[in-house]
């Protein structure tokens with residue numbers, strides 16, 4: 001007699017499609033801090049990207065894996081999104097994005113969310129804004145909701161404001177639109193510059209800056225020295241507009257000189273550090289066109305415009321002065337579906 005065997009197949013979770021999106025990091029070229037007070041700034045997207053993937057799940061759980069910021073296996077119920085539950089710091093932007101998206105468009109299933117970054121969150125390249133833009137774009141894609149870049153900016157900006165209360169939104173514009181951008185507070189103007197790659201060298205100071213603290217520090221300075229702070233911001237406005245002109249003409253030498261002026265103004269605001277100043281000075285001495293800190297100050301990176309002949313010497317000088325040269329390309333592409 002032939003024995004009939006019945007194969008027992010374990011029920012498998014259905015595999016749903018994964019929606020993968022990537023968004024670039026950014027660097028501030030001119031006008032930081034002034035842009036918090038209604039002034040313009042110039043920014044560029046860098047070719048190091050943050051990848052965010054979203055996979056629907058047949059349950060009502062949000063699962064988050066973001067190893068770059070120490071989050072593995074975080075889970076919460078979908079219907080608790082609107083409660084003010086304790087969330088780990090590394091997941092705050094993701095959860096605020098999910099909350100805002102679900103309020104506006106609804107979310108009907110559980111989700112597995114994973115992030116993977118090509119750059120360290122220590123550099124000040126804007127990992128939080130790239131994550132916010134990435135998750136919102138991925139959610140729109142999987143929910144089949146058409147969000148144009150402006151709507152994506154507005155929803156991302158609202159999310160970042162919900163989490164940190166302050167910020168001009170410049171980093172979101174870089175993550176969404178990419179390229180090199182003239183930007184005014186809150187996205188009042190977002191104009192892409194028609195230029196290619198910038199001859200930039202980026203030096204990391206080794207210290208992670210806390211942007212919110214520095215923004216508050218400048219707010220205090222402005223409160224106590226209103227006329228002086230406003231004068232600094234007005235000079236930054238003029239300088240940023242001039243820098244835009246020179247960048248568009250690819251006059252790196254003139255744009256570099258304006259970096260030096262911008263750095264002096266940032267020093268007046270008290271946001272540079274000794275380490276940043278040492279790296280900036282070393283780049284200038286090695287023949288750079290000009291150099292400044294990039295972003296809030298207090299640490300993170302400095303940037304410098306160089307001629308191709310001087311690039312090697314400037315990079316070496318920054319390294320010798322204790323900085324870490326980060327090899328990035330500028331003017332990178334904005335958010336995209338992978």
Ligand code: PMV
Nearest residue numbers: 032033124167168211295296
């Ligand atoms: O520290 P970063 O790279 O996020 O740059 C902050 C720039 C500020 O102008 C100080 C703040 C802002 O939101 O524009």
